[in-house]
Amino acid sequence: MTRLLIAIWLASFWAVGACQAAPRRVALVVGASNYAHAATLAHTLDDARGVATALEHLGFEVDLVLDPDRAGLEGAVRRLGKRALGAEASLFYYSGHALEAGGANWIVPVGADVTSDLDLRFETLDLGAVLEQTKGSAQVSLVFLDACRDDPFKIRLTTTRDLTRGGLAQVNAAVGTYIAFATAPGMVAQDGSGVHSPFTGALLKHIETPGIEVRTLLSMVRRDVREATNGVQIPWDVSSLEGEFYFKPAKPDAISDQVAKTLQTPAPQIDADALFWDSVRNSKNPADINAYLAKFPNGVFAELARNRLAELRATPTVAPAAPLNAALAAALAISSPKETQKSHEELAASYSGAPSHKAIASYLPTGGTFRVTGRISGDEAEEDALEACQIYFGGPCALLAVDEAVREANGGSFPSLDMMRVRYVGIYDPSHIPSVKLALRQRSDVANYWQAPSPKAMAYHPAGNLFVVSAAPTQNAAEQRALADCNSDPARNGRDGPCYLYAVNNDVVLARRSKEPITPAAGPSAPPWRPTPPPIPEAAKPPPFPESLAAQLDKILSALPATARDNITKTYVAAGQHKALAYNVQSSGSWRATAWPTPSEAEDAALEGCEAYFAGACGLIAVDESVLATTDGTSAIHSMPRNRYAGIFDPEQIPGIMPAIRHRADVQSYAAAAGAKAAAYHPWGQIYLVTRAHSQNSAEADALAACNGDPARKGQGGPCYLYASADQVVLPKRLRLPLTQPVEETPGPSAPPKPVAVAAPPPPVAPAMLPGGPFGAFKNRLSAQLGSIAPGAPRPTLEAGADAYIGRNDAHKALAASPGAPWIIAPSIGATTVPEAQILALERCQFLSGQPCTLVATDITIFSPPADGKWPLRDMARLAYAGDFDPWQVPFTPFSVRDRRDVSGYILAPVPKAAALDVAGNIFVISGSRSQKEAEQQALASCGPACYLYAAGAAVIFPQRLKQARAIGNSLADVLSYAWANAEGAKTAEGFGNGRLHKAIVFLPESGRVFSWPGLPTMDMAEQLTLEACQIMYNSPCVTLAVDNRLVTGDPAGEQRRRMPRVDYQGEYRSAMVPLFNTPPNDLASYAGLPEPKAMAVRPLGPRLKTATGRTLAEAEGQALAACNEADSPFPCFLYAANRKVILPQRRTEAEP
Incomplete structure (x- = not known):
C-alpha cells in the first residue's frame, strides 16, 4: 500500500526524493475557420497559432489542430483526455463557431451541415464531452472558448427546441476546473478587425506575464475586451478551482532587486542599517519599507520608515470622489433622463460613499436604478447588481458603474444584459440563486433546501434575502408563510418592493415573478412550472401538452387501437424528466426513454432503444413536454450510429445506456480483460458482461442467459442480443444465440454424455427436479467429468463433490475443481448471477488448492473439455x-x-x-x-x-495468509511496516536515520502519512515542532513515532494523540504562542509593532512566516498570504493572525471578503 512521506528540504531539512520530474502541462488548441456550410471566420487560425505558441513558451505540450472535421475534433479531444492523466494542468482552447441549443453548448467542426437542431448530436461536438474527457484527469483543467460568435445556422434552426439566437449557455464546472468564455452567457462575441479577436488578443497580451493567477488574468482580459468593444462584449468565467494556478509563476519575494541585494550584503550593524535604509528610502513599494522594518524593527531609521509607510498608504490609488460623482451623474443623466440633475448628483454621492465592492445598474425603460455593496469582488458586485435590477424591474438592465469605474455610453446609450440566473427554471440548485452573497448561499437551510421535507417553499427579495419554510401542513401554507416572512422582514421594513416566490417544493419558479402563492389553498402541490410563451389570442392558443401529444399519436400511430394510443399518452405524460418518445413506422410501435440527465440524452436513448427493439430507424414524437412532429404527422427518421457500430468494444459506443452504466468499472475495464469474454444487450439500456469464461461459447451463452434471466424485467421488453464476442462488437447482427460454436467432446467408450446446450438456464430447482434425480444421470455425468479433471481422486470424493453441488439451492451456482489437488472440489456460495457464481467457485477452489482451477458446471450445464483434452485453468486476480x-x-x-x-x-x-x-x-x-x-x-x-x-x-x-494477529517489532522500520502493512517502512526509516540531529518523525493514523523534521536544536523542540507542523497540515493531532534514535511507540494506530496547545490557541496575539518557531524570525518579532490593519500567515512545510499591512484587513490578509505562498510549493499557507486576533484554528487559506 502506497503511503505519502512528506519531508522538509530547506537548508538543514531532510528530503526524500528531492529530484523529481517537472510537472507536465498538456494542451489541445483548435482553430476552425474555413466552414463548408457556414460563414468563414477571419482570425480563428491566427488565434489558435498564437495561443499554441504562447503555451509552448509556458511549458505546455501542445496539440495544434486546425480546421478539423467532426472525426478529427473528437479524436483530438480523446487524445487530450489520455494525455491529461496525471498532468499538473490540462488546457482546451477553441476558436471558431459554436452555438447553444437545448441548454447545451455545441462546438462546430468545419464540415458541419446543420439543417435542424436534431442534427446537432451528429454534426457537432457537445462541450460536455470535452469537459468529461479531462474531468479529474489533471490536477487543474482549464478551458478557454473564443467561440461565442453569432450562431451560423440560426436561420435554418426553427424547431420547437430551446435554441438561442447567439452566444453560449452557462456551464457548471467540476471540481478543479476553470472555464473562460469570450463573452457572457447568451451574448455574442466579436471577431474583431485586428490580427486576433478581442478576447484572444487580450489573452495573449497577459498570459505570459509572471505572477498572474488565472482568475486575475481573466479580470485583466475582461477589462481590455470591454474597452476594445465599448462595453458590448464582456468575457465570462466559471471556476471551481480549489487553489491557485499561474501560467508563469513570479519569483517568491516581492521586494525589489536592490533590496534583495542589500539583504545579502554583510556589513557592520550600523553600516548595514544605514545601507539598507538608503536603498529603500525613496521606494514607492510598501513591501520595501516593511522589509527594512522587519530586519531593523528598532533601527536608527525605524521611525522615519514608519512615517514613510504611512505616507505611502495615504497616497490615493483610485480617482478622487469628485470625478467619480461627476462621471456617474453624467451616466445617470443618460440612463434616467426624466430625473433632475440634483437627484443624479445625490444618487452619485450616495454611491460614492458606499463600501466596496459595489455596482449600480439601471432599467432603461423607466430609468430606475439598483445598487449592491459590500461584495467580495468587483465581478460579483457587477453580476449581483444586474441580477437584482432585472428581478426588481422585471427586465434586463444596463451596468452604469463597478466600484469607481463608470461605464461609457456607446452611441448615447448603455447595453442591457439579460442575466441567466434570473431566467433559470429547473430543479433547485443553490448556485443558480441570483444576487445573494456567498454566506447566504451557504446557509444551512438554503444549501440543504433540496432535501428538506415537503411541503416547502422559498421566497426571495431582490435585496438578496431568502426565506425558507419546510414541513408545512400544505403546499399553499408553505408558500403563504415564506412570502409573509419575506415581506415582513424587519431589516427592510417594507422598503424596496415586494418579495417573489423562488421555489415551490424543488422547482424554481422565480421567472414567474409570483407575489402570491401558486398552489391553490385546497389544491395539491403545484406541479413543476415551465416558462410560457407571450400571450396570444385565445383562438390561437395551442392545446395542453397531453392533447397535443394524443393528436400526434392519432396521426403517426393510426394503425394502433385508440386504447393503446391513450395508454402511450398517459404513460409518457406521467413519466419523469428528462424524457423522449420515439416511433417506428414499419411496426407502428413506440419507444420511450425517461429519467435521463438531459433532454438530448433522453432523445438519443429513445431513438437508439427504438431502433434496437424494432430493428429499424425511428423518428421522434416528443422530447420532455414538446411535441416535435410536423403538422402532417411525420418526423425525420434517424439511423443511430451507435446501433450500427461494429468495431472494437468501446463503452462510448454502447447505445441507450445511462452514464452510470457506461462508466461502471466492469464496463470500462471490459476491453482490458483477458480470456474468453462476451457482452449481451437489451434495448432497455442494459448491458451484461462475462469475462475469463471457460470458453468463448460459454461466455456468450452466460452473458445472454444473465440478460434474459434478469428478474427486474421479468421477461418484458423482448429478447436480449449478443453485443460483443470477445472484443468485437456484433450488435448489428442481432444475434439471440451464441455466435461461437461450443467445443465438441471427443467420442469414445468412456466419454461422458455431451451437455445439453441452453441459451438461458432455467431458474434454480430442487435436487429431485434435476435430470434423473440427485443420484441419477446428472450426478453420474458430473462425477465422470470431475474424474476426467482430477483422475487421481477417489470415487467417493467425486460423488461427494457432485452431491454438494446438486444439493445447493442458490439462485445461481457453479462448480470448480483443481487438477493438481483432486480432493479440492469447490461450489460457489450465495451467488445471484451466473458470472458471480463462476467467479466465487473459482476463487474458493484456487484458495483451497493453492493453484488455479477450472470450471466444471454452471447451474445445470456441465462443461466439456477442449479438443486437446486440457482443461483451461483460470488464475483469480483478487486472491493476490x-x-x-x-x-x-x-x-x-x-x-x-x-x-x-x-x-x-x-x-x-x-x-x-x-x-x-x-x-x-x-x-x-x-x-x-x-x-x-x-x-x-x-x-x-x-x-x-x-x-x-x-x-x-x-x-x-x-x-x-495470516491466521493470527501480526507481531509488533522494536525498530522504526518494523513500526512503519506494521502501520502500513507492507515492506516500505525500511526505506523511510533509513531516510529518517540519515537525517541530522535533532529530529522527530510523527504519524497520522487515519491516512498513514508521516511527517519528519530534522536538524533542530534539541530533542524536545524536534518533537514539539514536528507535531505542530503535522497538526496544522492535516487538521488532526498526530502521534510521535521516534525522536532521534529513540522509538516512542510500537503500535501508532492505538497510541494516544497529542493536541498541540499553540496550534489550538485562539486568543490575543503573543509571539511565544506562534507554532513552528521557537527561535522567532524577524517578521514574528516585529508583528506586534506593526500598525493595523495587519495580518500574519504561516506555512507548516518550509516552514514560512510572513506579515503584511494594508489599507483594509482583507488587503493585509491577501498580501500576507501572497508573500507566504511560494509558486514552487504545493502546500498552502494559513492565516495565523488578523490584527491582534489569532485565527489559525479557522484554517483560512484566503482573505476574508
Whole structure:
C-alpha cells in the first residue's frame, strides 16, 4: 500500500526524493475557420497559432489542430483526455463557431451541415464531452472558448427546441476546473478587425506575464475586451478551482532587486542599517519599507520608515470622489433622463460613499436604478447588481458603474444584459440563486433546501434575502408563510418592493415573478412550472401538452387501437424528466426513454432503444413536454450510429445506456480483460458482461442467459442480443444465440454424455427436479467429468463433490475443481448471477488448492473439455490483491456481503481496525479498538478457526495468509511496516536515520502519512515542532513515532494523540504562542509593532512566516498570504493572525471578503 512521506528540504531539512520530474502541462488548441456550410471566420487560425505558441513558451505540450472535421475534433479531444492523466494542468482552447441549443453548448467542426437542431448530436461536438474527457484527469483543467460568435445556422434552426439566437449557455464546472468564455452567457462575441479577436488578443497580451493567477488574468482580459468593444462584449468565467494556478509563476519575494541585494550584503550593524535604509528610502513599494522594518524593527531609521509607510498608504490609488460623482451623474443623466440633475448628483454621492465592492445598474425603460455593496469582488458586485435590477424591474438592465469605474455610453446609450440566473427554471440548485452573497448561499437551510421535507417553499427579495419554510401542513401554507416572512422582514421594513416566490417544493419558479402563492389553498402541490410563451389570442392558443401529444399519436400511430394510443399518452405524460418518445413506422410501435440527465440524452436513448427493439430507424414524437412532429404527422427518421457500430468494444459506443452504466468499472475495464469474454444487450439500456469464461461459447451463452434471466424485467421488453464476442462488437447482427460454436467432446467408450446446450438456464430447482434425480444421470455425468479433471481422486470424493453441488439451492451456482489437488472440489456460495457464481467457485477452489482451477458446471450445464483434452485453468486476480481496502476486491463474497454497511464503509471506519475472511465468503469487521493488535485479534476471534486476516488498517494483507494477529517489532522500520502493512517502512526509516540531529518523525493514523523534521536544536523542540507542523497540515493531532534514535511507540494506530496547545490557541496575539518557531524570525518579532490593519500567515512545510499591512484587513490578509505562498510549493499557507486576533484554528487559506 502506497503511503505519502512528506519531508522538509530547506537548508538543514531532510528530503526524500528531492529530484523529481517537472510537472507536465498538456494542451489541445483548435482553430476552425474555413466552414463548408457556414460563414468563414477571419482570425480563428491566427488565434489558435498564437495561443499554441504562447503555451509552448509556458511549458505546455501542445496539440495544434486546425480546421478539423467532426472525426478529427473528437479524436483530438480523446487524445487530450489520455494525455491529461496525471498532468499538473490540462488546457482546451477553441476558436471558431459554436452555438447553444437545448441548454447545451455545441462546438462546430468545419464540415458541419446543420439543417435542424436534431442534427446537432451528429454534426457537432457537445462541450460536455470535452469537459468529461479531462474531468479529474489533471490536477487543474482549464478551458478557454473564443467561440461565442453569432450562431451560423440560426436561420435554418426553427424547431420547437430551446435554441438561442447567439452566444453560449452557462456551464457548471467540476471540481478543479476553470472555464473562460469570450463573452457572457447568451451574448455574442466579436471577431474583431485586428490580427486576433478581442478576447484572444487580450489573452495573449497577459498570459505570459509572471505572477498572474488565472482568475486575475481573466479580470485583466475582461477589462481590455470591454474597452476594445465599448462595453458590448464582456468575457465570462466559471471556476471551481480549489487553489491557485499561474501560467508563469513570479519569483517568491516581492521586494525589489536592490533590496534583495542589500539583504545579502554583510556589513557592520550600523553600516548595514544605514545601507539598507538608503536603498529603500525613496521606494514607492510598501513591501520595501516593511522589509527594512522587519530586519531593523528598532533601527536608527525605524521611525522615519514608519512615517514613510504611512505616507505611502495615504497616497490615493483610485480617482478622487469628485470625478467619480461627476462621471456617474453624467451616466445617470443618460440612463434616467426624466430625473433632475440634483437627484443624479445625490444618487452619485450616495454611491460614492458606499463600501466596496459595489455596482449600480439601471432599467432603461423607466430609468430606475439598483445598487449592491459590500461584495467580495468587483465581478460579483457587477453580476449581483444586474441580477437584482432585472428581478426588481422585471427586465434586463444596463451596468452604469463597478466600484469607481463608470461605464461609457456607446452611441448615447448603455447595453442591457439579460442575466441567466434570473431566467433559470429547473430543479433547485443553490448556485443558480441570483444576487445573494456567498454566506447566504451557504446557509444551512438554503444549501440543504433540496432535501428538506415537503411541503416547502422559498421566497426571495431582490435585496438578496431568502426565506425558507419546510414541513408545512400544505403546499399553499408553505408558500403563504415564506412570502409573509419575506415581506415582513424587519431589516427592510417594507422598503424596496415586494418579495417573489423562488421555489415551490424543488422547482424554481422565480421567472414567474409570483407575489402570491401558486398552489391553490385546497389544491395539491403545484406541479413543476415551465416558462410560457407571450400571450396570444385565445383562438390561437395551442392545446395542453397531453392533447397535443394524443393528436400526434392519432396521426403517426393510426394503425394502433385508440386504447393503446391513450395508454402511450398517459404513460409518457406521467413519466419523469428528462424524457423522449420515439416511433417506428414499419411496426407502428413506440419507444420511450425517461429519467435521463438531459433532454438530448433522453432523445438519443429513445431513438437508439427504438431502433434496437424494432430493428429499424425511428423518428421522434416528443422530447420532455414538446411535441416535435410536423403538422402532417411525420418526423425525420434517424439511423443511430451507435446501433450500427461494429468495431472494437468501446463503452462510448454502447447505445441507450445511462452514464452510470457506461462508466461502471466492469464496463470500462471490459476491453482490458483477458480470456474468453462476451457482452449481451437489451434495448432497455442494459448491458451484461462475462469475462475469463471457460470458453468463448460459454461466455456468450452466460452473458445472454444473465440478460434474459434478469428478474427486474421479468421477461418484458423482448429478447436480449449478443453485443460483443470477445472484443468485437456484433450488435448489428442481432444475434439471440451464441455466435461461437461450443467445443465438441471427443467420442469414445468412456466419454461422458455431451451437455445439453441452453441459451438461458432455467431458474434454480430442487435436487429431485434435476435430470434423473440427485443420484441419477446428472450426478453420474458430473462425477465422470470431475474424474476426467482430477483422475487421481477417489470415487467417493467425486460423488461427494457432485452431491454438494446438486444439493445447493442458490439462485445461481457453479462448480470448480483443481487438477493438481483432486480432493479440492469447490461450489460457489450465495451467488445471484451466473458470472458471480463462476467467479466465487473459482476463487474458493484456487484458495483451497493453492493453484488455479477450472470450471466444471454452471447451474445445470456441465462443461466439456477442449479438443486437446486440457482443461483451461483460470488464475483469480483478487486472491493476490494487496492494495487499499476495496469491497469489490474481496474474494469469495457475494454482492450482498460487499454491500453490507460495515464492509462498504470500511475504508472510512475509525482506526485501529481490521477485517478477517473465511473461505465461505464471510467477512468480519472490527473498528475503533484500543490498539491495532487488539483489532486484528478481535476480527479473527469473531470469524473462527478457519479464518484469515484480510485487512490491517486500510491495507489488504490477505495474500500473506495470516491466521493470527501480526507481531509488533522494536525498530522504526518494523513500526512503519506494521502501520502500513507492507515492506516500505525500511526505506523511510533509513531516510529518517540519515537525517541530522535533532529530529522527530510523527504519524497520522487515519491516512498513514508521516511527517519528519530534522536538524533542530534539541530533542524536545524536534518533537514539539514536528507535531505542530503535522497538526496544522492535516487538521488532526498526530502521534510521535521516534525522536532521534529513540522509538516512542510500537503500535501508532492505538497510541494516544497529542493536541498541540499553540496550534489550538485562539486568543490575543503573543509571539511565544506562534507554532513552528521557537527561535522567532524577524517578521514574528516585529508583528506586534506593526500598525493595523495587519495580518500574519504561516506555512507548516518550509516552514514560512510572513506579515503584511494594508489599507483594509482583507488587503493585509491577501498580501500576507501572497508573500507566504511560494509558486514552487504545493502546500498552502494559513492565516495565523488578523490584527491582534489569532485565527489559525479557522484554517483560512484566503482573505476574508
